[in-house]
Amino acid sequence: MRNIKLTLQYDGTAYHGWQTQLNAPTVQETLEGAIEQITKAKPKLFGSSRTDAGVHAKGFVCNFKSETNIPIEKLPIALNTCLPDDIVCVSAEDVDLGFNSRFSAHKKCYTYYISNSKFPNPFMRNYSWHFPYKLDIEKMKIATSAFIGEHDFIGFAASGFTVKTTVREIYSLDVEKQEDNMIKITVVGNGFLYNMVRIIAGTLAFVGTGKIDPLDMPEIIKSKDRKRAGITAPAQGLYLTEVYY
Amino acid sequence: MRNIKLTLQYDGTAYHGWQTQLNAPTVQETLEGAIEQITKAKPKLFGSSRTDAGVHAKGFVCNFKSETNIPIEKLPIALNTCLPDDIVCVSAEDVDLGFNSRFSAHKKCYTYYISNSKFPNPFMRNYSWHFPYKLDIEKMKIATSAFIGEHDFIGFAASGFTVKTTVREIYSLDVEKQEDNMIKITVVGNGFLYNMVRIIAGTLAFVGTGKIDPLDMPEIIKSKDRKRAGITAPAQGLYLTEVYY
Known part of the structure; x- marks a missing residue:
């Protein structure tokens, strides 16, 4: 099992914030869809913050556990091909299983x-x-x-x-x-x-x-x-x- | 008769350039609509350049002749209330009748x-x-x-x-x-x-x-x-x- 940390930039204009909600597009569900396309498994994504509708990010961090074999350095490019152009993954890192993007942030x-x-x-x-x-x-x-x-x-x-x-x-x-x-x-x-x-x-x-x-x-x-x-x-x-x- | 020179900023993303064309939104026709609302007459607008689809402007100049009595210093605010928020009039000036925003530019x-x-x-x-x-x-x-x-x-x-x-x-x-x-x-x-x-x-x-x-x-x-x-x-x-x- 891997624990993968992603850093994102996004233009929040078109989204109702980070966190998944009913009947409104969010960054979280958009990213989950892209990760599922790449890894063939629906991820459980943990975000560092709950940004509101219209708020932007230049360095949002999230993480998910996965069994994927994809090399870490190829993950940002693979995700970006599946993401709309207002969300960009700028880095991916394998981290300790105990890392949680919300609770580990200081x-x-x-x-x-x-x-x-x-x-x-x-x-x-x-x-x-x-x-x-x-x-x-x-x-x-x-x-x-x-x-x-x-x-x-x-x-x-x-x-x-x-x-x-x-x-x-x-x-x-x-x-x-x-x-x-x-x-x-x-x-x-x-x-x-x-x-x-x-x-x-x-x-x-x-x-x-x-x-x-x-x-x-x-x-x-x-x-x-x-x-x-x-x-x-x-x-x-x-x-x-x-x-x- | 007045000759009015306008300076515009616009985000060209949503427009097929400056110049009016059939079946595609342009900056020129959008601005003509706003001027018509304010002056109650359809203007003949002369633009300094023909920007292409998607091209932006931070200092586009155009001019039109008009019989309007509106004080020149109130014109930008009046126009901006009629314009979409991707086009902003940042200044208006009364100029000589011989001024043409395209041919007078050096x-x-x-x-x-x-x-x-x-x-x-x-x-x-x-x-x-x-x-x-x-x-x-x-x-x-x-x-x-x-x-x-x-x-x-x-x-x-x-x-x-x-x-x-x-x-x-x-x-x-x-x-x-x-x-x-x-x-x-x-x-x-x-x-x-x-x-x-x-x-x-x-x-x-x-x-x-x-x-x-x-x-x-x-x-x-x-x-x-x-x-x-x-x-x-x-x-x-x-x-x-x-x-x-």
Whole structure:
């Protein structure tokens, strides 16, 4: 028996997220179909995260157990011939039988893009949040420091999600201005609550417009009050960028 | 009577190019529909170029005559509410009645993107040419110098296009390596023959693989022989970036 770890990039625009659900196309069931074509057995796929509808991935990780004999270095090419062109397998690795892409992960990196121009950028319409109001990047940068470290982030979580604890540790949170008025937010942490990165992005946007004072951020986090944070930024600006093991 | 100049960005993926044709959606007819909704008169639109199916624009220019009273600064927002989200009007200007976006142009800039990675990039599948073989950027840069200046570029033109002369002047041609193994080719000239930028991109790719020696480039241009140049690179990597007046 082999345990195979795959790394994927996908454009999530056409999918209702990673996880298989009734009556809606998902990345998981699409990939399962491709693996079944190659290995002739329906796999049980474990994903590192449950990305929402419209969310993208540049480094999604999943794993499955298989009896296939296919050489590991040929697997990405074989899968890509069976996958639609918005999902690409970029690497495959044989890993220990105990490896689980979700539970073995100890760190994740997400990226969020805000297109901060007067008019929407037609090339980024499915890949960023078009936010036409002027954002003060310096204020957004000041606000980031409050997030670093271990905090109870329950005020930055959507409801309807059961977890044992809402304490998470954030290792870094960076805001960077790029070409074409694009603002890139990069966050690395040991784990994230439901919609947490999108709420952080929406809160930083509120800081950028002046609606939230960056110096109030430590207290807003401490308040554990969802209403004091900003809005949930839309799904299409979010990318799961890397999962660390 | 006003003469109104519009600058557009569009994702050409869903369109059969700029120019109106029977039984296929084009950017021109889509924009004409939006202008008609705003001005209540069907415009006669003049475009700066005839982009092919799948080609994109970051700075396409067109103009139309109109009796409309709409303030010029409100026109882009009004048009964008009537346009699909893959076409965006980014500026409008009142210009002299003698201005014609095609004939008044004296310089154009095109950009071509090659995604030079082993696996296709799902985010760039409609916006670049996926070329998985190793490209030697330094060789490509050496080849560019042969294109600069005034030359008869008939060997770099697709057939089926009637023009008075096939002599064009190229002011600059640059090849640059970017993030994510993306290669950006930027060319500025006084005009371009049919498919000329795509044939230049295909020829530079042949130079990058070693199939064409960069030092043979002056002679290949002089030969006026289409068969000695490289292939026509696919449409989806090409962008009309700027038109100069």
